[in-house]
Amino acid sequence: MRTEKSIEAFNRALKSIPGGVNSPARAFKSVGSNPLFIEKADGSAIYDIDGNEFIDYVGSWGPMILGHAHPEVVKAVRETAGSGTSYGAPTILETQMAELIGEMIPSVESVRMVNSGTEATMSALRLARGFTGRDMVIKFEGCYHGHGDSFLIKAGSGALTHGEPDSPGITKGTAKDTLTAGFNDTGSVENLFTMHGDKIAAVIIEPVTGNMGVIEPDREFIQTIRTLCTWYGAILIFDEVMTGFRLAKGGAQELLGITPDLTTLGKIIGGGLPVGAYGGRKDIMDSLSPSGPVYQAGTLSGNPLAMAAGIATLQTINSNGEFYNELEKKSALLEKGLCENLHKSGIPAVVNRVGSMFTIFFTSEKKVSAYKDVMTCDTEMFARFINLLLDEGVYMAPSQFEACFVSSAHSESDIRYTIDKCQKILDRLKE
Numbered sequence: 001m002r003t004e005k006s007i008e009a010f011n012r013a014l015k016s017i018p019g020g021v022n023s024p025a026r027a028f029k030s031v032g033s034n035p036l037f038i039e040k041a042d043g044s045a046i047y048d049i050d051g052n053e054f055i056d057y058v059g060s061w062g063p064m065i066l067g068h069a070h071p072e073v074v075k076a077v078r079e080t081a082g083s084g085t086s087y088g089a090p091t092i093l094e095t096q097m098a099e100l101i102g103e104m105i106p107s108v109e110s111v112r113m114v115n116s117g118t119e120a121t122m123s124a125l126r127l128a129r130g131f132t133g134r135d136m137v138i139k140f141e142g143c144y145h146g147h148g149d150s151f152l153i154k155a156g157s158g159a160l161t162h163g164e165p166d167s168p169g170i171t172k173g174t175a176k177d178t179l180t181a182g183f184n185d186t187g188s189v190e191n192l193f194t195m196h197g198d199k200i201a202a203v204i205i206e207p208v209t210g211n212m213g214v215i216e217p218d219r220e221f222i223q224t225i226r227t228l229c230t231w232y233g234a235i236l237i238f239d240e241v242m243t244g245f246r247l248a249k250g251g252a253q254e255l256l257g258i259t260p261d262l263t264t265l266g267k268i269i270g271g272g273l274p275v276g277a278y279g280g281r282k283d284i285m286d287s288l289s290p291s292g293p294v295y296q297a298g299t300l301s302g303n304p305l306a307m308a309a310g311i312a313t314l315q316t317i318n319s320n321g322e323f324y325n326e327l328e329k330k331s332a333l334l335e336k337g338l339c340e341n342l343h344k345s346g347i348p349a350v351v352n353r354v355g356s357m358f359t360i361f362f363t364s365e366k367k368v369s370a371y372k373d374v375m376t377c378d379t380e381m382f383a384r385f386i387n388l389l390l391d392e393g394v395y396m397a398p399s400q401f402e403a404c405f406v407s408s409a410h411s412e413s414d415i416r417y418t419i420d421k422c423q424k425i426l427d428r429l430k431e
Protein backbone atom coordinates (compact mmCIF):
# COMPACT_ATOMS: atom_id res chain seq x y z
CA MET A 1 0.00 0.00 0.00
CA ARG A 2 1.39 3.43 -0.94
CA THR A 3 1.00 6.07 1.78
CA GLU A 4 3.48 8.78 0.71
CA LYS A 5 0.89 11.55 0.78
CA SER A 6 -0.39 10.59 4.25
CA ILE A 7 3.17 10.49 5.58
CA GLU A 8 3.88 13.91 4.12
CA ALA A 9 0.60 15.29 5.51
CA PHE A 10 1.39 13.85 8.94
CA ASN A 11 4.88 15.35 9.00
CA ARG A 12 3.38 18.71 8.11
CA ALA A 13 0.70 18.38 10.82
CA LEU A 14 3.32 17.47 13.44
CA LYS A 15 4.78 20.96 13.13
CA SER A 16 1.61 22.77 14.16
CA ILE A 17 -0.63 20.21 15.93
CA PRO A 18 0.47 18.32 19.10
CA GLY A 19 1.29 14.78 17.99
CA GLY A 20 -0.09 15.70 14.56
CA VAL A 21 -3.67 14.81 15.54
CA ASN A 22 -6.61 16.47 17.28
CA SER A 23 -7.47 13.33 19.26
CA PRO A 24 -4.90 10.74 20.42
CA ALA A 25 -6.92 7.69 19.31
CA ARG A 26 -6.24 8.72 15.70
CA ALA A 27 -2.46 8.52 16.00
CA PHE A 28 -1.77 4.85 15.04
CA LYS A 29 1.13 5.08 17.49
CA SER A 30 0.20 1.87 19.30
CA VAL A 31 0.27 -0.12 16.05
CA GLY A 32 3.62 1.39 15.08
CA SER A 33 2.50 3.24 11.97
CA ASN A 34 1.28 6.63 10.78
CA PRO A 35 -2.30 7.84 10.57
CA LEU A 36 -3.97 7.77 7.17
CA PHE A 37 -5.26 11.17 6.13
CA ILE A 38 -8.78 10.88 4.79
CA GLU A 39 -10.00 12.40 1.57
CA LYS A 40 -13.63 11.27 1.61
CA ALA A 41 -16.01 8.52 2.64
CA ASP A 42 -19.19 7.04 1.25
CA GLY A 43 -21.36 4.27 2.71
CA SER A 44 -19.08 1.59 4.17
CA ALA A 45 -16.03 2.86 2.24
CA ILE A 46 -13.37 5.33 3.31
CA TYR A 47 -10.65 6.74 1.01
CA ASP A 48 -7.28 8.17 2.01
CA ILE A 49 -5.42 10.95 0.21
CA ASP A 50 -3.15 8.41 -1.55
CA GLY A 51 -6.24 6.96 -3.21
CA ASN A 52 -6.45 3.76 -1.14
CA GLU A 53 -9.95 2.45 -0.46
CA PHE A 54 -10.93 0.64 2.73
CA ILE A 55 -13.98 -1.01 4.21
CA ASP A 56 -14.40 1.11 7.34
CA TYR A 57 -15.15 -0.47 10.72
CA VAL A 58 -14.14 2.64 12.70
CA GLY A 59 -17.12 4.73 11.59
CA SER A 60 -15.70 7.90 13.17
CA TRP A 61 -15.43 5.85 16.42
CA GLY A 62 -19.15 5.22 16.61
CA PRO A 63 -21.37 7.91 15.11
CA MET A 64 -21.71 6.56 11.57
CA ILE A 65 -24.32 3.86 12.15
CA LEU A 66 -25.87 4.65 8.74
CA GLY A 67 -22.49 4.65 7.02
CA HIS A 68 -20.82 7.74 5.59
CA ALA A 69 -22.52 10.55 3.70
CA HIS A 70 -25.98 9.02 4.05
CA PRO A 71 -28.22 10.93 1.58
CA GLU A 72 -30.87 11.84 4.20
CA VAL A 73 -28.25 13.21 6.59
CA VAL A 74 -26.39 15.16 3.91
CA LYS A 75 -29.66 16.62 2.65
CA ALA A 76 -30.75 17.70 6.15
CA VAL A 77 -27.42 19.43 6.82
CA ARG A 78 -27.40 21.20 3.42
CA GLU A 79 -30.96 22.45 3.77
CA THR A 80 -30.46 23.63 7.35
CA ALA A 81 -27.15 25.38 6.63
CA GLY A 82 -28.86 27.43 3.92
CA SER A 83 -30.94 29.13 6.63
CA GLY A 84 -28.03 29.99 8.90
CA THR A 85 -25.78 27.88 11.09
CA SER A 86 -26.42 29.18 14.62
CA TYR A 87 -28.72 31.73 16.27
CA GLY A 88 -28.14 31.53 20.03
CA ALA A 89 -31.91 31.31 20.40
CA PRO A 90 -34.20 28.28 20.60
CA THR A 91 -35.38 26.38 17.52
CA ILE A 92 -38.12 23.78 17.07
CA LEU A 93 -35.41 21.34 15.94
CA GLU A 94 -34.18 21.14 19.56
CA THR A 95 -37.61 20.19 20.91
CA GLN A 96 -38.05 17.69 18.08
CA MET A 97 -34.73 16.12 19.05
CA ALA A 98 -35.66 16.00 22.75
CA GLU A 99 -39.00 14.36 21.91
CA LEU A 100 -37.35 11.80 19.62
CA ILE A 101 -34.81 10.86 22.29
CA GLY A 102 -37.56 10.52 24.89
CA GLU A 103 -39.61 8.25 22.61
CA MET A 104 -36.64 6.00 21.93
CA ILE A 105 -35.22 5.98 25.47
CA PRO A 106 -38.19 6.23 27.88
CA SER A 107 -36.00 6.91 30.96
CA VAL A 108 -34.96 10.21 29.39
CA GLU A 109 -37.93 12.35 30.46
CA SER A 110 -36.04 15.59 29.97
CA VAL A 111 -32.80 16.22 28.09
CA ARG A 112 -30.18 18.95 27.66
CA MET A 113 -28.12 19.14 24.46
CA VAL A 114 -24.38 19.87 24.61
CA ASN A 115 -21.50 19.68 22.11
CA SER A 116 -19.60 16.48 22.91
CA GLY A 117 -19.76 13.30 24.94
CA THR A 118 -17.17 14.77 27.29
CA GLU A 119 -19.38 17.75 28.02
CA ALA A 120 -22.34 15.44 28.59
CA THR A 121 -20.60 13.32 31.24
CA MET A 122 -18.97 16.32 32.98
CA SER A 123 -22.33 18.07 33.18
CA ALA A 124 -24.21 14.95 34.30
CA LEU A 125 -21.73 14.50 37.15
CA ARG A 126 -22.07 18.13 38.25
CA LEU A 127 -25.85 17.73 38.17
CA ALA A 128 -25.69 14.53 40.23
CA ARG A 129 -23.47 16.30 42.77
CA GLY A 130 -25.71 19.36 42.87
CA PHE A 131 -28.84 17.25 43.24
CA THR A 132 -27.52 14.96 46.00
CA GLY A 133 -25.27 17.46 47.78
CA ARG A 134 -22.50 14.83 47.75
CA ASP A 135 -19.02 14.83 46.18
CA MET A 136 -17.85 11.31 45.36
CA VAL A 137 -18.27 9.35 42.14
CA ILE A 138 -17.61 5.68 41.41
CA LYS A 139 -16.24 4.79 37.98
CA PHE A 140 -14.92 1.50 36.63
CA GLU A 141 -11.39 0.58 35.65
CA GLY A 142 -10.98 0.76 31.86
CA CYS A 143 -14.20 2.72 31.29
CA TYR A 144 -13.82 5.99 29.40
CA HIS A 145 -16.19 8.90 29.92
CA GLY A 146 -14.48 11.62 27.91
CA HIS A 147 -11.56 13.71 29.14
CA GLY A 148 -13.15 15.51 32.11
CA ASP A 149 -10.83 15.69 35.14
CA SER A 150 -12.98 13.45 37.34
CA PHE A 151 -12.95 10.64 34.77
CA LEU A 152 -9.29 10.50 33.72
CA ILE A 153 -8.52 8.06 36.46
CA LYS A 154 -7.95 4.46 35.40
CA ALA A 155 -9.54 5.52 32.11
CA GLY A 156 -9.94 3.54 28.89
CA SER A 157 -9.72 4.41 25.17
CA GLY A 158 -6.76 6.54 24.04
CA ALA A 159 -5.70 7.06 27.66
CA LEU A 160 -5.27 3.31 28.04
CA THR A 161 -3.77 2.80 24.57
CA HIS A 162 -1.08 5.41 25.22
CA GLY A 163 -0.36 4.11 28.69
CA GLU A 164 -1.72 7.15 30.50
CA PRO A 165 -4.92 6.00 32.23
CA ASP A 166 -4.18 8.61 34.92
CA SER A 167 -3.36 11.98 33.34
CA PRO A 168 -1.03 14.60 34.83
CA GLY A 169 -2.73 17.95 35.34
CA ILE A 170 -5.55 16.61 37.49
CA THR A 171 -5.45 18.00 41.02
CA LYS A 172 -5.27 15.74 44.05
CA GLY A 173 -8.47 17.41 45.23
CA THR A 174 -10.36 16.22 42.17
CA ALA A 175 -8.77 12.76 42.09
CA LYS A 176 -9.69 12.01 45.70
CA ASP A 177 -13.40 12.22 44.90
CA THR A 178 -13.19 9.59 42.15
CA LEU A 179 -13.41 6.03 43.45
CA THR A 180 -12.68 3.16 41.08
CA ALA A 181 -14.20 -0.30 41.06
CA GLY A 182 -13.66 -3.30 38.79
CA PHE A 183 -16.01 -3.92 35.87
CA ASN A 184 -17.92 -7.16 36.55
CA ASP A 185 -16.49 -7.16 40.09
CA THR A 186 -19.64 -6.77 42.19
CA GLY A 187 -17.76 -7.07 45.48
CA SER A 188 -15.58 -4.04 44.69
CA VAL A 189 -18.68 -1.85 44.26
CA GLU A 190 -20.29 -3.20 47.43
CA ASN A 191 -17.10 -2.41 49.37
CA LEU A 192 -17.00 1.19 48.15
CA PHE A 193 -20.64 1.72 49.15
CA THR A 194 -20.04 0.14 52.54
CA MET A 195 -17.13 2.52 53.16
CA HIS A 196 -18.46 5.76 51.59
CA GLY A 197 -22.19 5.16 50.94
CA ASP A 198 -23.48 8.48 52.27
CA LYS A 199 -20.88 10.50 50.32
CA ILE A 200 -21.41 8.95 46.88
CA ALA A 201 -23.24 11.26 44.48
CA ALA A 202 -23.14 8.99 41.45
CA VAL A 203 -22.00 5.79 39.81
CA ILE A 204 -21.06 6.22 36.16
CA ILE A 205 -20.61 3.23 33.88
CA GLU A 206 -20.41 2.18 30.25
CA PRO A 207 -23.24 -0.37 30.58
CA VAL A 208 -21.60 -2.36 27.78
CA THR A 209 -17.99 -1.24 27.50
CA GLY A 210 -16.41 -0.14 24.24
CA ASN A 211 -13.43 1.84 25.45
CA MET A 212 -11.38 -1.09 26.74
CA GLY A 213 -12.81 -3.19 23.95
CA VAL A 214 -16.29 -4.71 24.04
CA ILE A 215 -17.29 -6.31 27.34
CA GLU A 216 -20.78 -7.25 28.45
CA PRO A 217 -21.80 -6.82 32.07
CA ASP A 218 -22.83 -9.85 34.09
CA ARG A 219 -26.52 -9.68 34.99
CA GLU A 220 -25.88 -9.81 38.72
CA PHE A 221 -23.20 -7.10 38.51
CA ILE A 222 -25.32 -4.48 36.75
CA GLN A 223 -28.43 -5.37 38.77
CA THR A 224 -26.51 -4.96 42.04
CA ILE A 225 -25.24 -1.53 40.99
CA ARG A 226 -28.84 -0.44 40.35
CA THR A 227 -29.94 -1.78 43.74
CA LEU A 228 -27.03 -0.14 45.61
CA CYS A 229 -27.62 3.25 43.98
CA THR A 230 -31.30 3.17 44.92
CA TRP A 231 -30.54 2.02 48.47
CA TYR A 232 -27.88 4.67 49.13
CA GLY A 233 -29.55 7.49 47.17
CA ALA A 234 -26.76 7.73 44.58
CA ILE A 235 -27.52 8.67 40.99
CA LEU A 236 -26.90 5.91 38.45
CA ILE A 237 -25.49 7.38 35.24
CA PHE A 238 -25.37 5.14 32.18
CA ASP A 239 -22.78 6.56 29.82
CA GLU A 240 -24.39 5.58 26.53
CA VAL A 241 -22.36 7.95 24.37
CA MET A 242 -21.27 4.90 22.39
CA THR A 243 -24.08 2.39 23.04
CA GLY A 244 -27.01 4.81 22.69
CA PHE A 245 -28.99 4.04 19.48
CA ARG A 246 -26.16 1.57 18.70
CA LEU A 247 -27.17 -1.60 20.55
CA ALA A 248 -30.93 -1.07 20.32
CA LYS A 249 -33.36 1.78 19.77
CA GLY A 250 -33.32 2.34 23.51
CA GLY A 251 -29.59 1.68 23.91
CA ALA A 252 -27.90 -0.69 26.35
CA GLN A 253 -30.52 0.05 29.00
CA GLU A 254 -33.21 -1.50 26.78
CA LEU A 255 -31.01 -4.52 26.08
CA LEU A 256 -30.14 -5.06 29.75
CA GLY A 257 -33.54 -4.13 31.15
CA ILE A 258 -32.01 -1.74 33.69
CA THR A 259 -33.24 1.83 34.11
CA PRO A 260 -30.60 4.44 35.04
CA ASP A 261 -31.40 7.80 36.63
CA LEU A 262 -29.40 9.75 34.06
CA THR A 263 -28.10 8.84 30.60
CA THR A 264 -25.34 10.52 28.64
CA LEU A 265 -25.45 10.45 24.85
CA GLY A 266 -23.31 11.58 21.91
CA LYS A 267 -21.86 10.09 18.71
CA ILE A 268 -24.94 8.72 16.84
CA ILE A 269 -27.31 11.55 17.89
CA GLY A 270 -25.13 13.99 15.96
CA GLY A 271 -25.05 11.96 12.74
CA GLY A 272 -21.35 12.84 12.49
CA LEU A 273 -21.59 16.44 13.68
CA PRO A 274 -20.25 17.50 17.09
CA VAL A 275 -22.90 16.81 19.71
CA GLY A 276 -23.69 15.35 23.11
CA ALA A 277 -26.69 15.18 25.43
CA TYR A 278 -27.57 14.23 28.97
CA GLY A 279 -30.99 13.51 30.34
CA GLY A 280 -33.13 11.35 32.56
CA ARG A 281 -35.45 11.74 35.55
CA LYS A 282 -37.34 15.00 35.32
CA ASP A 283 -36.97 15.80 39.03
CA ILE A 284 -33.18 15.63 38.65
CA MET A 285 -33.03 17.49 35.32
CA ASP A 286 -35.18 20.29 36.78
CA SER A 287 -32.25 21.14 39.07
CA LEU A 288 -30.52 22.61 36.00
CA SER A 289 -30.40 26.33 35.39
CA PRO A 290 -32.63 28.21 34.53
CA SER A 291 -35.24 26.04 36.33
CA GLY A 292 -32.83 25.11 39.15
CA PRO A 293 -29.50 26.12 40.68
CA VAL A 294 -27.01 23.80 38.89
CA TYR A 295 -25.31 25.83 36.18
CA GLN A 296 -24.49 24.57 32.70
CA ALA A 297 -24.60 26.45 29.40
CA GLY A 298 -23.34 26.45 25.79
CA THR A 299 -23.12 29.02 22.99
CA LEU A 300 -23.52 26.33 20.31
CA SER A 301 -25.61 23.82 22.30
CA GLY A 302 -28.50 22.43 20.27
CA ASN A 303 -26.83 23.72 17.12
CA PRO A 304 -29.25 23.53 14.16
CA LEU A 305 -26.84 21.62 11.88
CA ALA A 306 -26.11 19.01 14.55
CA MET A 307 -29.83 18.72 15.38
CA ALA A 308 -30.75 18.31 11.70
CA ALA A 309 -28.11 15.63 11.13
CA GLY A 310 -29.09 13.83 14.34
CA ILE A 311 -32.82 13.94 13.68
CA ALA A 312 -32.28 12.65 10.12
CA THR A 313 -30.21 9.79 11.55
CA LEU A 314 -32.71 8.82 14.24
CA GLN A 315 -35.66 9.09 11.83
CA THR A 316 -33.89 6.88 9.29
CA ILE A 317 -33.34 4.29 12.03
CA ASN A 318 -36.99 4.56 13.14
CA SER A 319 -38.40 4.29 9.64
CA ASN A 320 -37.06 0.73 9.30
CA GLY A 321 -38.64 -1.68 11.78
CA GLU A 322 -35.94 -4.24 10.93
CA PHE A 323 -33.00 -1.84 11.36
CA TYR A 324 -31.41 -3.48 14.42
CA ASN A 325 -32.28 -7.02 13.28
CA GLU A 326 -30.51 -6.45 9.97
CA LEU A 327 -27.49 -4.96 11.75
CA GLU A 328 -27.43 -7.91 14.14
CA LYS A 329 -27.53 -10.42 11.27
CA LYS A 330 -24.58 -8.85 9.47
CA SER A 331 -22.58 -8.45 12.66
CA ALA A 332 -23.25 -12.07 13.64
CA LEU A 333 -22.07 -13.22 10.22
CA LEU A 334 -18.83 -11.29 10.68
CA GLU A 335 -18.31 -12.64 14.20
CA LYS A 336 -18.89 -16.21 13.03
CA GLY A 337 -16.42 -15.84 10.17
CA LEU A 338 -13.76 -14.25 12.39
CA CYS A 339 -14.15 -16.93 15.05
CA GLU A 340 -13.88 -19.74 12.48
CA ASN A 341 -10.76 -18.12 10.98
CA LEU A 342 -9.13 -17.72 14.38
CA HIS A 343 -9.98 -21.27 15.32
CA LYS A 344 -8.49 -22.63 12.08
CA SER A 345 -5.33 -20.56 12.49
CA GLY A 346 -4.79 -21.69 16.06
CA ILE A 347 -3.89 -18.10 17.07
CA PRO A 348 -5.31 -17.55 20.56
CA ALA A 349 -7.96 -14.83 20.55
CA VAL A 350 -11.42 -14.00 21.84
CA VAL A 351 -14.05 -12.16 19.82
CA ASN A 352 -16.49 -10.19 21.98
CA ARG A 353 -19.53 -8.80 20.23
CA VAL A 354 -22.70 -7.08 21.36
CA GLY A 355 -24.92 -6.08 18.44
CA SER A 356 -22.87 -4.11 15.93
CA MET A 357 -19.93 -3.49 18.33
CA PHE A 358 -17.07 -5.98 18.42
CA THR A 359 -13.45 -6.41 19.51
CA ILE A 360 -10.92 -9.10 18.59
CA PHE A 361 -8.79 -9.62 21.71
CA PHE A 362 -5.50 -11.40 21.00
CA THR A 363 -5.24 -13.26 24.29
CA SER A 364 -4.94 -16.84 25.44
CA GLU A 365 -7.56 -16.24 28.16
CA LYS A 366 -10.73 -18.28 27.56
CA LYS A 367 -12.92 -15.21 27.91
CA VAL A 368 -12.53 -11.46 28.32
CA SER A 369 -14.92 -10.10 30.93
CA ALA A 370 -12.79 -7.68 32.96
CA TYR A 371 -10.00 -5.14 32.70
CA LYS A 372 -7.44 -7.68 33.92
CA ASP A 373 -8.32 -9.98 31.00
CA VAL A 374 -7.96 -7.10 28.54
CA MET A 375 -4.47 -6.42 29.90
CA THR A 376 -3.31 -9.94 28.94
CA CYS A 377 -3.61 -9.10 25.22
CA ASP A 378 -0.70 -9.49 22.83
CA THR A 379 -0.62 -5.92 21.49
CA GLU A 380 2.26 -6.74 19.12
CA MET A 381 0.21 -9.44 17.43
CA PHE A 382 -2.69 -6.97 17.28
CA ALA A 383 -0.47 -4.32 15.64
CA ARG A 384 0.71 -6.76 12.96
CA PHE A 385 -2.88 -7.85 12.33
CA ILE A 386 -4.13 -4.26 11.92
CA ASN A 387 -1.35 -3.25 9.54
CA LEU A 388 -1.84 -6.33 7.36
CA LEU A 389 -5.58 -5.67 7.33
CA LEU A 390 -4.96 -2.14 6.06
CA ASP A 391 -2.84 -3.56 3.24
CA GLU A 392 -5.86 -5.67 2.28
CA GLY A 393 -8.26 -2.72 2.32
CA VAL A 394 -9.90 -3.19 5.71
CA TYR A 395 -9.78 -0.35 8.26
CA MET A 396 -10.35 -1.43 11.87
CA ALA A 397 -9.70 0.55 15.07
CA PRO A 398 -5.90 0.91 15.37
CA SER A 399 -5.87 0.00 19.07
CA GLN A 400 -6.46 -3.26 20.94
CA PHE A 401 -8.55 -1.39 23.51
CA GLU A 402 -11.36 -0.14 21.29
CA ALA A 403 -14.57 -1.31 19.68
CA CYS A 404 -15.13 -1.74 15.93
CA PHE A 405 -18.51 -0.96 14.38
CA VAL A 406 -20.72 -2.44 11.67
CA SER A 407 -23.07 0.04 9.98
CA SER A 408 -26.26 -0.38 7.99
CA ALA A 409 -24.19 0.53 4.91
CA HIS A 410 -21.99 -2.57 5.18
CA SER A 411 -23.11 -5.10 2.58
CA GLU A 412 -22.96 -8.84 2.95
CA SER A 413 -20.17 -8.83 0.36
CA ASP A 414 -18.21 -6.29 2.51
CA ILE A 415 -18.50 -8.74 5.38
CA ARG A 416 -17.47 -11.75 3.29
CA TYR A 417 -14.52 -9.82 1.85
CA THR A 418 -13.42 -8.93 5.40
CA ILE A 419 -13.66 -12.55 6.56
CA ASP A 420 -11.64 -13.77 3.54
CA LYS A 421 -8.90 -11.21 4.09
CA CYS A 422 -8.72 -12.01 7.80
CA GLN A 423 -8.25 -15.66 6.94
CA LYS A 424 -5.35 -14.82 4.65
CA ILE A 425 -3.74 -12.56 7.27
CA LEU A 426 -4.11 -15.01 10.15
CA ASP A 427 -2.45 -17.69 8.02
CA ARG A 428 0.49 -15.31 7.57
CA LEU A 429 0.61 -14.33 11.24
CA LYS A 430 0.80 -17.98 12.25
CA GLU A 431 4.10 -18.42 10.37
Ligand SMILES: *Cc1c(COP(=O)(O)O)cnc(C)c1O
Binds near residue numbers: 117
Ligand atom coordinates in the same frame (compact mmCIF):
# COMPACT_ATOMS: atom_id res chain seq x y z
C1 LIG B 1 -16.70 8.71 22.96
C2 LIG B 1 -17.13 8.57 24.35
C3 LIG B 1 -17.14 9.67 25.24
C4 LIG B 1 -16.58 11.01 24.87
O1 LIG B 1 -17.28 11.63 23.85
P1 LIG B 1 -16.54 12.81 23.03
O2 LIG B 1 -17.58 13.28 22.08
O3 LIG B 1 -15.35 12.18 22.40
O4 LIG B 1 -16.15 13.84 24.02
C5 LIG B 1 -17.66 9.48 26.50
N1 LIG B 1 -18.13 8.28 26.89
C6 LIG B 1 -18.12 7.21 26.08
C7 LIG B 1 -18.69 5.92 26.56
C8 LIG B 1 -17.60 7.31 24.80
O5 LIG B 1 -17.57 6.24 24.00
